[in-house]
Amino acid sequence: MSSEFEPRDPQFKARVTQSFNEQQVMQTIQAALLTVEPGVVEIEIPYQPELTQQDGFIHAGISSTIMDSACGYAAFTLMPAEARVLTIEFKVNLLAPAAGIRFRALGKVRKAGRSVFVAESELWANADGCDRLVASMTGTLMAIYPK
Amino acid sequence: MSSEFEPRDPQFKARVTQSFNEQQVMQTIQAALLTVEPGVVEIEIPYQPELTQQDGFIHAGISSTIMDSACGYAAFTLMPAEARVLTIEFKVNLLAPAAGIRFRALGKVRKAGRSVFVAESELWANADGCDRLVASMTGTLMAIYPK
Amino acid sequence: MSSEFEPRDPQFKARVTQSFNEQQVMQTIQAALLTVEPGVVEIEIPYQPELTQQDGFIHAGISSTIMDSACGYAAFTLMPAEARVLTIEFKVNLLAPAAGIRFRALGKVRKAGRSVFVAESELWANADGCDRLVASMTGTLMAIYPK
Amino acid sequence: MSSEFEPRDPQFKARVTQSFNEQQVMQTIQAALLTVEPGVVEIEIPYQPELTQQDGFIHAGISSTIMDSACGYAAFTLMPAEARVLTIEFKVNLLAPAAGIRFRALGKVRKAGRSVFVAESELWANADGCDRLVASMTGTLMAIYPK
Numbered sequence: 001m002s003s004e005f006e007p008r009d010p011q012f013k014a015r016v017t018q019s020f021n022e023q024q025v026m027q028t029i030q031a032a033l034l035t036v037e038p039g040v041v042e043i044e045i046p047y048q049p050e051l052t053q054q055d056g057f058i059h060a061g062i063s064s065t066i067m068d069s070a071c072g073y074a075a076f077t078l079m080p081a082e083a084r085v086l087t088i089e090f091k092v093n094l095l096a097p098a099a100g101i102r103f104r105a106l107g108k109v110r111k112a113g114r115s116v117f118v119a120e121s122e123l124w125a126n127a128d129g130c131d132r133l134v135a136s137m138t139g140t141l142m143a144i145y146p147k
Numbered sequence: 148m149s150s151e152f153e154p155r156d157p158q159f160k161a162r163v164t165q166s167f168n169e170q171q172v173m174q175t176i177q178a179a180l181l182t183v184e185p186g187v188v189e190i191e192i193p194y195q196p197e198l199t200q201q202d203g204f205i206h207a208g209i210s211s212t213i214m215d216s217a218c219g220y221a222a223f224t225l226m227p228a229e230a231r232v233l234t235i236e237f238k239v240n241l242l243a244p245a246a247g248i249r250f251r252a253l254g255k256v257r258k259a260g261r262s263v264f265v266a267e268s269e270l271w272a273n274a275d276g277c278d279r280l281v282a283s284m285t286g287t288l289m290a291i292y293p294k
Numbered sequence: 295m296s297s298e299f300e301p302r303d304p305q306f307k308a309r310v311t312q313s314f315n316e317q318q319v320m321q322t323i324q325a326a327l328l329t330v331e332p333g334v335v336e337i338e339i340p341y342q343p344e345l346t347q348q349d350g351f352i353h354a355g356i357s358s359t360i361m362d363s364a365c366g367y368a369a370f371t372l373m374p375a376e377a378r379v380l381t382i383e384f385k386v387n388l389l390a391p392a393a394g395i396r397f398r399a400l401g402k403v404r405k406a407g408r409s410v411f412v413a414e415s416e417l418w419a420n421a422d423g424c425d426r427l428v429a430s431m432t433g434t435l436m437a438i439y440p441k
Numbered sequence: 442m443s444s445e446f447e448p449r450d451p452q453f454k455a456r457v458t459q460s461f462n463e464q465q466v467m468q469t470i471q472a473a474l475l476t477v478e479p480g481v482v483e484i485e486i487p488y489q490p491e492l493t494q495q496d497g498f499i500h501a502g503i504s505s506t507i508m509d510s511a512c513g514y515a516a517f518t519l520m521p522a523e524a525r526v527l528t529i530e531f532k533v534n535l536l537a538p539a540a541g542i543r544f545r546a547l548g549k550v551r552k553a554g555r556s557v558f559v560a561e562s563e564l565w566a567n568a569d570g571c572d573r574l575v576a577s578m579t580g581t582l583m584a585i586y587p588k
Contacts (some may be wrong), residue, residue: 005241025209028175033221053216054169060234061212062172068208083333085208088557089581090534091238092387093412095405099315110430115556116529116583118387118430135406136412136433138387140530140581142557162382204533233409236434238385238532240559240579257577262409263382263436265534265577283551283559285534285579287434289410293551316495319461319503322469347510348463355506357465362502363494381501384534 005039009081014043016073019085023069031066033073038107041073047101058098060135061072063105067092067121069136070107073142075117078109083143088137090139098134100125110138152186152259154237155230163188163220166232170216174290178213180220189222197240205245210252214239214268214284217254222288225256229257230290236290237286247272259287265281299333299420300405303375305384310335313379317363325360327367335367339421352392357399357429359388361415363402365433371413372403376414384433392428394419404432411435446480446553450522457482457514460526464510474508474514480550482514488542499539502560503575504546508533508562511548512580515556519550522583539575541566552580558582 009015011035019028021032026043029051029147035042043066045058053077068087076085104124111118123135156162160183167173167180173190182189190213192198192205198267200206215234222277223232252269271280303309307330314320314327320337329336337360339345339352347353362381370379379423398418404414417429450456454477461474462465467484470492476483484507485490486499494500509528517526545565552559564576 012152019201023206024199027199028257029155050175052171056164059170059212059214059215060258061208061210062216063204063208064211064215065206065208068211080201089238089240089530089559090207091236091432092211093236093404093434095236095412100523110387111427117150118389133405136432138385138430140387203419236383236412237578240581242550242559257534258574265536280552283579285532286535286579313495317500318491318493318498321542322491344465344469346465348460353464353466353506353509354531355501355504355509358505358509358533359500361501362500362505364481381535383534384501385530386505387530388528 005109005123006127007038007077008015008079012077016076019076020073022135025065027100029144031064036077038077039074041070041077041107042104043070044102044104046089059090060094060102060122062136063098063123064092064137066105067123067135069137070105070121071119071137071139072141073108074109074119079110083145086144088140088142090137092135092137094135096134098125100127101125115143150223152256154185154224155226158228160205162228165212165219166188166223176209176212183210183224184197185291186221186225188217188254189251190217191249191251201264204228205250207239207241208246210270210282211284213252214270215286216280217252217268218284218286221254221256226258228279230292233289233291235287235289237284239284241280243279243281243284246272249273255258262290299372299403301332301440302373303372304406305375305421306371309375310370314367323356327410330371334367334399335364335371336398338398340397345423352397354386354388357392357417358360358386358431360399361417361429361431363414363434364399365413365431366435368401368413369435372406373437377439380436380438382434384431386429386431388429390424390428392419394421396420409437418423444551446519448512448518449520450455452522453518456522457517461514461550465507470503470506471574477518480515482511482518482548484511485543485545499544501533501535503538504544504564504580506547508564508576508578509580511546511562512560512578513582515548515550515560516582519553520584524586527580527583527585529583531578533576533578535576537573537575539566539568542567543567556584
């Protein structure tokens, strides 16, 4: 996958993977890190009844969990090695019920500054061999530098 | 707790409680329904390492999970008995790290229409006997009526 | 311009144009309707000192004015003839200072339902022959039907 | 009006007033600065047909213009003298048609950091001697420091 972005830290994949592995919630919801490219990260979960709302669909907060991490790590790929990443806000639109067997959050950086990053995630639900867009997120992330 | 809102269904508490119990994700994250009043719902989770991000704080998506349900059920208290509730979008601001021993989402209806509701949640973290505001949500909910 | 959307009213261009002409604020800010296709609307304003904030850039609220109308009319192109369009909420990210000689809001429908539409706008600033993305909006619109 | 916030610059009122006067769009829409207290700013406009959408209500973008400036200047009251203020994003909910004779945006700081501020605005429409809440905004602002 090509990219318009140039990573400032060549070890960005290892850095993202390590941080992802430290997010215990990712194991709790069985999330897998699929893609880590400059400015682009994909995270996937399988359908699990334990993560559903009253109609049997994945809860919007769980959808937000993988969309937020996808946004955050997409931004993190572009940060220098010494920075940490912090989400300051996000906005989610729920476009269709989160029904399916797998759910993939595709996060992409929209704007990369020194401190402020804007990233977007799409949530794609897979069912019957088809992918359907079920939610979208726009988030603002900050790079935090050691003092 | 008094309220400016008049519920259209006197059985609103039973209706909210039943739906909450059907959200399997609420059991997964050990959420408890604390308050169900007209236009106001509170949901609480204890700190759990299984729900954390890389720094040991509750993940923003999990915070969103209880804030979204608090918004949704706050709206649901005001809907007629035959309606279902659907979140169409929300916006979250992360004001401080979600550190503490308990996290309480306080959801309140801001505007109640026939179809469209606007609700807000605050997320309060309890630590050392103090409550601290760590996140806020504004959400738009819809009442879905049978055809 | 091709489109994935099929308009329900073949007179959608006339309907959008008439409504746009009734928005007096569009004349106040010298806005022009550039494109009206199924699910896609473009609106442009020239730079005007009368619309600036303290640093001489176009005020974020004015940027929002044309982005909101672009989202709303993009949704309106897909509504049946008897419907009115209403914005219920939007979210704006300001990616760069709104500096330039012309500002073009490109609105596109992301999801078209019977009642609820989600649309997105990008704001492109033109300066020195180049277009630069300076803001983005995600909005939720409703189709209001006569009773 | 008392306040939980302590301004870092005792000249904050003069600083806000000067910047407000430099926003040319405020004169264009006949905006007046009503209140400037630590963490709180109010801005008002009279009804003007020149600022309306197709139904004769104030356009949501114009409502956003005074709500954004109210959020921004509320944050600005708490910044040190050398800082500039920048909006990075905001979210608007439109709760009712903006009908009335005067429209007052009340902006309040929700969280004041060194760099990142979160503020909220309410838009109150005055008609027939009554104030009615017609819109709300949550915004993220940054303090920009000279290098």
